[in-house]
Amino acid sequence: MTSETAGKPIECTAAVAYEAGKPLTVEKVIVDAPKAHEVRVKVTHTAVCHTDAYTLSGVDPEGAFPSVLGHEGAGVVESVGEGVTNVKEGDHVILLYTAECGECKFCKSNKTNLCGSVRATQGKGVMPDGTSRFHNLKGEPLLHFMGCSTFSQYTVVADVSLVTIDTSAPLSSVCLLGCGVTTGYGAAVKTADVQKGDTVAVFGAGTVGLSVVQGAKARGASQIIVIDVNDQKKQWSVDFGATDFVNPLKDLKEGETIVSKLVDMTDGGLDFTFDCTGNVKVMRDALEACHKGWGQSIIIGVAASGQEISTRPFQLVTGRVWKGSAFGGIKGRSEMGQLVSSYQKGDLKVDDFITHKRPFTEINNAFEDLHHGDCLRTVLDLAN
Numbered sequence: 001m002t003s004e005t006a007g008k009p010i011e012c013t014a015a016v017a018y019e020a021g022k023p024l025t026v027e028k029v030i031v032d033a034p035k036a037h038e039v040r041v042k043v044t045h046t047a048v049c050h051t052d053a054y055t056l057s058g059v060d061p062e063g064a065f066p067s068v069l070g071h072e073g074a075g076v077v078e079s080v081g082e083g084v085t086n087v088k089e090g091d092h093v094i095l096l097y098t099a100e101c102g103e104c105k106f107c108k109s110n111k112t113n114l115c116g117s118v119r120a121t122q123g124k125g126v127m128p129d130g131t132s133r134f135h136n137l138k139g140e141p142l143l144h145f146m147g148c149s150t151f152s153q154y155t156v157v158a159d160v161s162l163v164t165i166d167t168s169a170p171l172s173s174v175c176l177l178g179c180g181v182t183t184g185y186g187a188a189v190k191t192a193d194v195q196k197g198d199t200v201a202v203f204g205a206g207t208v209g210l211s212v213v214q215g216a217k218a219r220g221a222s223q224i225i226v227i228d229v230n231d232q233k234k235q236w237s238v239d240f241g242a243t244d245f246v247n248p249l250k251d252l253k254e255g256e257t258i259v260s261k262l263v264d265m266t267d268g269g270l271d272f273t274f275d276c277t278g279n280v281k282v283m284r285d286a287l288e289a290c291h292k293g294w295g296q297s298i299i300i301g302v303a304a305s306g307q308e309i310s311t312r313p314f315q316l317v318t319g320r321v322w323k324g325s326a327f328g329g330i331k332g333r334s335e336m337g338q339l340v341s342s343y344q345k346g347d348l349k350v351d352d353f354i355t356h357k358r359p360f361t362e363i364n365n366a367f368e369d370l371h372h373g374d375c376l377r378t379v380l381d382l383a384n
């Protein structure tokens with residue numbers, strides 16, 4: 001069966017980022033039909049990730065405007081372009097900002113989840129053919145974002161940038177697997193490959209950090225220390241599996257630093273630390289709190305243009321390792337099914353991250369929610 005709208009442009013509501021640092025404009029836009037190897041998706045739910053706010057703020061070197069932001073979303077396939085074989089109309093899907101083509105050098109390697117197939121054009125805000133499928137009612141083209149653009153009731157993505165999931169999984173929840181939960185959980189169980197008995201410190205108790213905690217707990221870590229500047233994050237940290245919580249603004253004695261405190265708490269340093277803040281000073285602390293000889297620090301947080309990390313080379317000479325993790329090292333099309341299934345079996349917490357729900361028209365409030373200590377994720381319902 002083919003949808004009535006297949007092959008035609010669709011007018012729908014989107015939240016357009018016209019300028020850095022300004023609220024989004026909720027307005028009607030036109031979404032063109034998918035071209036070859038593209039898929040048009042009716043986005044049912046999206047959450048706002050810290051990275052959307054980062055790009056909107058103007059500090060993302062790849063940030064470009066006007067654009068349709070959003071990358072943590074799920075929906076239903078409305079129509080497919082020529083040559084698409086991996087999804088069909090009606091499929092329930094999660095959008096993937098880390099594509100998986102299965103054929104490139106990266107995809108063929110078991111060392112990375114980064115796929116080279118669409119990343120270059122994705123970073124420029126266009127589809128692989130170099131053009132956009134979005135324009136406003138004045139006819140001006142609007143850029144895509146992270147290969148997803150979930151802040152629109154309909155979006156067009158490359159066929160390598162989405163994965164079909166079981167229709168029994170609620171899209172209003174599993175949209176969070178499009179970024180935050182998968183990123184943190186995967187960073188612990190895949191990038192770091194935390195083992196039973198390991199000690200772990202997680203800097204930043206947002207959705208990403210708490211998902212690292214969840215992954216470390218699943219692996220049987222013996223000590224999971226969360227470091228966050230907001231005491232409101234303590235209860236959540238404990239609920240997700242933390243054994244200790246440290247607020248560096250309040251819990252350090254005179255002469256103590258967060259590094260010396262963590263080293264003291266763990267008999268010489270952590271086996272694994274994770275930066276989930278995007279703050280380059282925190283990244284240094286996270287590295288230096290690692291155990292001499294083998295401790296690994298995983299950078300997940302995204303830092304502004306011009307920011308750089310530094311440490312004494314001696315920290316690395318003496319065996320500490322600095323690593324990074326994108327989308328938790330998860331290959332989206334091959335591995336998302338297992339995460340959805342873990343969620344459905346009750347083994348992976350997803351709903352616990354949804355602290356707020358709003359209609360799509362309140363998207364600017366969802367960006368404000370992010371700055372409040374009582375918010376992990378706001379899920380937006382695009383039907384409302």
Ligand SMILES: NC(=O)C1=CN([C@@H]2O[C@H](COP(=O)(O)OP(=O)(O)OC[C@H]3O[C@@H](n4cnc5c(N)ncnc54)[C@H](OP(=O)(O)O)[C@@H]3O)[C@@H](O)[C@H]2O)C=CC1
Nearest residue numbers: 050051183204205206207208228229278300301302326327
């Ligand atoms: N590599 C990847 O694949 C991905 C990276 N990211 C990045 O990961 C980071 C976390 O994302 P998300 O969980 O959504 O963000 P959140 O903003 O929800 O969480 C970050 C947490 O860190 C806290 N924090 C800020 N400064 C410090 C500090 N100096 N020490 C300790 N804690 C601090 C924040 O507190 P407060 O709110 O009070 O400032 C907040 O609780 C972001 O940089 C995001 O862009 C996200 C997804 C994927």
Ligand SMILES: N[C@@H](CCC(=O)N[C@@H](CSC=O)C(=O)NCC(=O)O)C(=O)O
Nearest residue numbers: 049051060061062063179302303326327
């Ligand atoms: N455009 C940004 C890129 C920031 C970044 O590192 N993004 C993460 C995902 S953040 C999701 O919420 C990522 O996966 N990076 C790998 C990639 O290929 O983009 C900048 O230049 O800072």
Ligand SMILES: [Zn+2]
Nearest residue numbers: 049051179180
């Ligand atoms: Zn994200």
Ligand SMILES: [Zn+2]
Nearest residue numbers: 101104107115
């Ligand atoms: Zn690939």
